[in-house]
Amino acid sequence: MKPKKLWASLLAAGVFVLGSSFSAQAADLSGKTVEWVIPFSETGGSAKWANFFAPLLGEALPGNPAIVVRFMPGAGSTKGANWFQEQSDGDGTLIFGSSGSTQFPYLLGDPRVRYEYKDWTPVMASGTGGVAYLNAEAGAKFDGSANNLKDMTFIYGNQGATRLDLVPALAWEMLGMNVEHVMGIKGRGDGRKMFESGEATIDYQTSSGYLSGSATMVESGKAVPMMTWGSLDESGNIVRDPTFPDLPSFKEVCEKTDGCETSGEAWDAWKAFFVAGFPSQKLAFLPKGTSQEIIDMYVKAFESIKARPDFASISSKRIGKYPMFTGEGAQTALANAITVPDPAKKFVTGWLKDEFGVELK
Amino acid sequence: MxxxxxxxxxxxxxxxxxxxxxxxxxxxxxxxxxxxxxxxxxxxxxxxxxxxxxxxxxxxxxxxxxxxxxxxxxxxxxxxxxxxxxxxxxxxxxxxxxxxxxxxxxxxxxxxxxxxxxxxxxxxxxxxxxxxxxxxxxxxxxxxxxxxxxxxxxxxxxxxxxxxxxxxxxxxxxxxxxxxxxxxxxxxxxxxxxxxxxxxxxxxxxxxxxxxxxxxxxxxxxxxxxxxxxxxxxxxxxxxxxxxxxxxxxxxxxxxxxxxxxxxxxxxxxxxxxxxxxxxxxxxxxxxxxxxxxxxxxxxxxxxxxxxxxxxxxxxxxxxxxxxxxxxxxxxxxxxxxxxxxxxxxxxxxxxxxxxxxxxxxxxxxxxxxxxxxxxxxxxxxxxxxxxxxxxxRFVLLAPFIFMVISFAAFQSGQDLMDLVALFAIGFLGIMMRRFDWxxxxxxxxxxxxxxxxxxxxxxxxxxxxxxxxxxxxxxxxxxxxxxxxxxxxxxxxxxxxxxxxxxxxxxxxVPSGGKRAPLLFLLAVFAFIGFALYDAAGIPDYAAVDRVFPMFVATVSIVSALVLLIQMMLAPETDTIFADRETDEEAKENTFGLWSTLAWFAALLALTSLVGFVIALAIFLFSFLRVRAGITAMGAVIYSAAGIAFMCFMAWSLKRDFPAGLLQGAVDLPWPLT
Known part of the structure; x- marks a missing residue:
C-alpha cells in the first residue's frame, strides 16, 4: 500500500465510519490519521517506545492528528523495513520506527535486507544502555578487570548471534572470557530467569530491564554488576553511562584487562555495533521523498515533546534516562548507527562464522 | 504462616x-x-x-x-x-x-x-x-x-x-x-x-x-x-x-x-x-x-x-x-x-x-x-x-461467513496473502487426516x-x-x-x-474402513513429506549441526513408523481399521456434494483474492456462493453479502487492520477498504 493510497484509504475509512468529511491544508494534519509503523509485534520494546511517544506526538503536531501505531512483524523486522522502503512521497501521514534489530541485519549484509537507511529522513532518535553482571562467585573475583575471570567458564542465555546480544558476546570475547552461549532464548526476561535459577552465570540487561529486574538481585548479593556498555558524549567518545555513574564502562574494563585493546579492528567493530544497538537504538523515519516542510513540522513536534516540562519525569519511568535527539541530532545518530568501517564489518562476520557458525549469504 | x-x-x-x-x-x-x-x-x-x-x-x-x-x-x-x-x-x-x-x-x-x-x-x-x-x-x-x-x-x-x-x-x-x-x-x-x-x-x-x-x-x-x-x-x-x-x-x-x-x-x-x-x-x-x-x-x-x-x-x-x-x-x-x-x-x-x-x-x-x-x-x-x-x-448459509472470519483472522497473523495460502494448505491436510482417521x-x-x-x-x-x-x-x-x-x-x-x-x-x-487405494496414497504422500524433511535437514552443513539434530531425529522416528505402517497395510485385509476412510461410510452417502467441488469454492476465493484483493473477492464469493450453492434469491444474496462485507469492514476498521491485497491493488490505487 502506497502512502497516497494510504491517505486515500484512511480518508475513506473516516468517511465510511464517521460519515464526516474534512479538508486538509499543507503542513497541518488536522482530521488526519498518522500511521506509525513498527516492524515488530505488539510485545517488544519498540512497541513500548512507540506507544509512549504516539499520544505526545499527536498533541505536538499541528492539527492534532490521531496517531495510530501499526505493527508489522516478520523476519526479525526486515519485512516491515522492506515494506517501508517501497513507500514514497510521504505527506506526513506515515512514519516508521526502526530499532537495533533493524540496524544489525543492515550492517551485516543480511540477504533479506532490501532497504536503504540513506533514503529515509530521521526525525527523532533515542537510545538506551546496557549492564552486564556476574554471579556472586565470579563477582568476588572481579577487580575491575577480567584478568581473574579468564580461567572460568560462563554460561549465557543468548537470543541469537546476530541480535543485540552480539554486543555483550563480542565484549566478553575481547576480554578473553570463556562464555558458553546457550541459544534460542525468547527474551532477556528469560535470560534473567536462567541467571537467577543458576543455569546461567553471566547476564546482561538493557537499562530498564536491569533497574526493574536485576537490581534486586544485586541488592541481595546474588549478582555483581560488572560493567555498562557506556554512553556517547557529544564528540562520539565512550564515557560512563549517566544512568549508572558508579559502574565502569566496558572501555575502562578493557583498558585494565591484559590483552584487550581499545583500538584496532575488534574495538572498532564492537564500538560500531554498540552505537547501532544502544545509543542510537530507536529511530523514527519519514519515507524517502518527503518534503522539507513536513520534515520540519515533525522535527519541531519532537522538539516540543522534548521541551515539555514533564518530559523528564514521564520518560524516565517509561523509556529510561537517555537523551532524545531530534533534527540534526537524529541525523548524526543515524550516521553513527549505520557507518561501520569495512574492516570492522569483515571482522564481525568472520567472528560470527568462527564462533557461532552463522553464515550470512 | x-x-x-x-x-x-x-x-x-x-x-x-x-x-x-x-x-x-x-x-x-x-x-x-x-x-x-x-x-x-x-x-x-x-x-x-x-x-x-x-x-x-x-x-x-x-x-x-x-x-x-x-x-x-x-x-x-x-x-x-x-x-x-x-x-x-x-x-x-x-x-x-x-x-x-x-x-x-x-x-x-x-x-x-x-x-x-x-x-x-x-x-x-x-x-x-x-x-x-x-x-x-x-x-x-x-x-x-x-x-x-x-x-x-x-x-x-x-x-x-x-x-x-x-x-x-x-x-x-x-x-x-x-x-x-x-x-x-x-x-x-x-x-x-x-x-x-x-x-x-x-x-x-x-x-x-x-x-x-x-x-x-x-x-x-x-x-x-x-x-x-x-x-x-x-x-x-x-x-x-x-x-x-x-x-x-x-x-x-x-x-x-x-x-x-x-x-x-x-x-x-x-x-x-x-x-x-x-x-x-x-x-x-x-x-x-x-x-x-x-x-x-x-x-x-x-x-x-x-x-x-x-x-x-x-x-x-x-x-x-x-x-x-x-x-x-x-x-x-x-x-x-x-x-x-x-x-x-x-x-x-x-x-x-x-x-x-x-x-x-x-x-x-x-x-x-x-x-x-x-x-x-x-x-x-x-x-x-x-x-x-x-x-x-442451514449450514450453507453460515459457512461463507465463518470462512470469511477465519480467513480474516488467519490474515492477521502475518498480514500476507501467504497466510491464506497456508490456511488452505493446512486445511487440506486436515481434511485428509480427518478422512483417513489420522x-x-x-x-x-x-x-x-x-x-x-x-x-x-x-x-x-x-x-x-x-x-x-x-x-x-x-x-x-x-x-x-x-x-x-x-x-x-x-x-x-x-x-x-x-x-x-x-x-x-x-x-x-x-470411522469405517474399506478400499485400500486412497488410504495408501495418503500414507505415501505423508511418507514423501517426511522423506523431504529428512533430506532437507541432512543438507544443513556441519557448522550449523545444532539446527539439524532435532528435525533429523524426528524425521527418522517418523519415517520408521511410517515404514512399519506401510508394511502393516500391505499385509492387512482391506476391512482392517488401518484403512479407515470416511468416504466409504454411511456418512459419506449423506453427502449431497463432492469434496472437490466444495473445496473449489474456497480455492476460487483464494485465487480471486490474489487477483483483486480480499474485499472484492469476498463480495463475488459471497454472492455467487449464496446464489448458486445455497440457492437463495438474487436479492437475498445481495443483502447477505452486503451485510457480511459491512461487518468485515467494521471489524477491520475498529482493529485498524488491512485486508489482503491482490494484483489489482498493485496496479491501481483504490480507496480503503478495497486496498
Missing part, C-alpha cells in the same frame, strides 16, 4: 480497590468488549488488547487495569462458542473442547455443552485465583526450580498426551505427531538461523507457521467442508430444550474432575515457557484416564468438555506468575498486558520487585481476573441459548510443542555438557533433579496407560 499473615492487609487493600462501583463498571465494559471480539474464532485477546492500547495512556491505573483484565479474562470463556458450536478452536485455550463439545452440538445438545463449559470455566477461574492468592507468595523459588531439563520434561509430558489421543492405530498417532513436530521446525533454526524447509526466496516460510493458522486449518477448515457437503444444519436433531440447567447439573456431578483439572491448569500455567497451550490437552487426557466408562469420549461425553474448560481459565491465573514475577509473558496477550501496564504510567513495572513493593496491586490483578471470570460466565450463559440456535440454521489432536500437540522441545533439549544438552566437564556430580544433579525424575515416572505411566486405552477412545468418532 507469618508470610501469609503479612499478606492479609494487602489482600484487604486490593479488595477495597476493586470493589468500587466505577472499577466494576470498567471491568464490565472490558468484558463486553472482549466478548465482541472473542466470539469470533482466532481473533481473541491480542486483537482486543491492541484495540485498547491507545486509550491506556494516562488512565487511572486501577480503571485501566479493570478494562484490560476484563478483556483478557473473557477470551478463554467466549472462545468456547466457536469450539462447541462449529468445531473451530476459538483460541489455543479451547482446542480440546472441540473433541466432545462439537459432537454434543451435532446431537442438539449445544446449550447443555456450553453451559457445562461455562460453569467449569467459572469454577476453574475461581479455583485458580484462590490458589494463586496463597501460591504467589511462595512461587518464586518454586518457579526457579524449573530449569531447562525440567522444562524439557514438562514438554515431553505434554507430548505424551499423543498416546491417549492417537486413535485406534497408535503408529498413525505417532506419525501424525511427528508431522506436527516437523511442520513446527519450518523456518529459521533457533541456533544458527539455518533455514529448514524454506528459502529466502519465499520469505513467508522463514518465520515459520503460526499457531492460529495451523489450529484453524487443521480443525476448522475440515469441519466447514464436511458440514457443507451434507447441506444440513450443524445439529441433526432438534434442540433438546434450552439445556443450560442440564449443563450446570453435569458440571456439579463432575465437580471433583473440574477441581482436579483446575489445579492442573494453574500448575501448568505457572511453568514459564510453555504458554499453557497444551494445558487443555493434558486436562483432556486426565479426564479420559480418570473416567470409568471411556466409551463415549470423542462422540459427545460432557466430561470431555468439563475437563479442558476447567483448566483453561485456571491457566490464565497461573500464567500471571511468570508474567508478573519474572516479566516473562506466558502468552501473546500477556505480553501486551505487560506493555499496557507500563502505559498506565504509575511506575509499576513487572518483575521481581512487584511482589515486595506492590503486593496489593498484584492481588488486585489476581482478583480482578477472578471477578471478570464471573461476569464473563454470567454473560456467556445468558447468550448460550440464543447463540446455540445457530446450530439449527489423529488431528496428535498433529496439533506436535506442532505446539515443536519449538519448546527443540529449544529445551538443546539448552539442556549444552548446559549439561558444561556441568559434566565441571564434574560428574554437578552434571548428574543438574540433569536428574527430583522434579525430572517425578515427571519421568508420570510421563511413562501416561504413555503406558494412554496406549492401553487409546483403542477405546474415538477422539473423532468411529
Amino acid at each position: 507469618e508470610l501469609f499473615l503479612d499478606a492479609l492487609p494487602a489482600l484487604g487493600s486490593a479488595f477495597s480497590q476493586i470493589l468500587q462501583p466505577v472499577v466494576l463498571a470498567y471491568l464490565f465494559i472490558g468484558v463486553v468488549m472482549g466478548l465482541c471480539v472473542g466470539v469470533f474464532p482466532g481473533l481473541g485477546g491480542i486483537a482486543g488488547l491492541s484495540l485498547l492500547l491507545p486509550f491506556m495512556f494516562g488512565m487511572e491505573p486501577i480503571l485501566g487495569l479493570a478494562l484490560m483484565i476484563g478483556m483478557v479474562a473473557v477470551v478463554p470463556t467466549s472462545d468456547t462458542f466457536a469450539s462447541v458450536l462449529m468445531g473451530i478452536p476459538g483460541s489455543s485455550a479451547s482446542q480440546a473442547t472441540v473433541l466432545d463439545g462439537f459432537p454434543m452440538a451435532k446431537q442438539g445438545m449445544a446449550a447443555r455443552a456450553l453451559s457445562a463449559a461455562f460453569a467449569s470455566s467459572l469454577f476453574g477461574g475461581l479455583v485458580g485465583a484462590l490458589f494463586l492468592t496463597l501460591f504467589i507468595l511462595v512461587a518464586r523459588p518454586i518457579v526457579l526450580l524449573f530449569k531447562s531439563p525440567e522444562l524439557l520434561m514438562v514438554s515431553i509430558f505434554g507430548l505424551s498426551m499423543v498416546g491417549i489421543l492417537a486413535g485406534r492405530i497408535a503408529l498413525k498417532g505417532v506419525v501424525a505427531a511427528g508431522l506436527g513436530l516437523l511442520i513446527g521446525t519450518i523456518g529459521e533454526g533457533p541456533f544458527n538461523g539455518e533455514l529448514r524447509m524454506s528459502s529466502y526466496d519465499l520469505p513467508y516460510l522463514t518465520d515459520g507457521l503460526k499457531l492460529v493458522i495451523v489450529g484453524l486449518g487443521i480443525f476448522a477448515v475440515p469441519e466447514i467442508v464436511a458440514l457443507l457437503r451434507k447441506d444440513k444444519a450443524i445439529s441433526d436433531k432438534p434442540n433438546l430444550g434450552s439445556g443450560w440447567i442440564h449443563g450446570i447439573k453435569d458440571w456439579w456431578a463432575n465437580k471433583w474432575l473440574s477441581a482436579r483439572c483446575s489445579i492442573i491448569g494453574v500448575i501448568v500455567g505457572v511453568i514459564p515457557g510453555l504458554g499453557g497451550s497444551v494445558v487443555d490437552w493434558i486436562a483432556y487426557g486426565h479426564s479420559v484416564q480418570s473416567a470409568k466408562d471411556k466409551s463415549k469420549f470423542g462422540t459427545g461425553d460432557v466430561r470431555g468438555v468439563i475437563g479442558p474448560e476447567s483448566s483453561n481459565n485456571a491457566k490464565e491465573g497461573g500464567g500471571l506468575v511468570p508474567t508478573l514475577l519474572f516479566g516473562i509473558p506466558g502468552s501473546g496477550s500477556m505480553a501486551i498486558f505487560i506493555g499496557a501496564l507500563a502505559l498506565l504510567g504509575n511506575g509499576i513495572d513487572v518483575g521481581p520487585s512487584l511482589l515486595e513493593n506492590n503486593l496489593d496491586f498484584t492481588y488486585s490483578i489476581v482478583w480482578l481476573l477472578a471477578l471478570a471470570n464471573v461476569v464473563a460466565t454470567v454473560l456467556c450463559i445468558c447468550l448460550s441459548t440464543p447463540i446455540s440456535k445457530l446450530t439449527n440454521i 489423529s488431528r489432536p496428535a498433529f496439533l500437540i506436535g506442532f505446539v510443542l515443536s519449538n519448546p522441545v527443540e529449544n529445551y533439549s538443546n539448552n539442556a544438552t549444552q548446559i549439561a555438557g558444561v556441568k559434566f566437564r565441571q564434574g560428574m556430580e554437578a552434571g548428574l544433579s543438574y540433569v536428574l533433579s527430583p522434579i525430572v525424575l517425578v515427571l519421568l515416572v508420570i510421563t511413562v505411566l501416561s504413555i503406558v496407560i494412554g496406549l492401553r486405552q487409546a483403542k477405546n477412545i474415538m477422539a473423532e468418532g468411529e
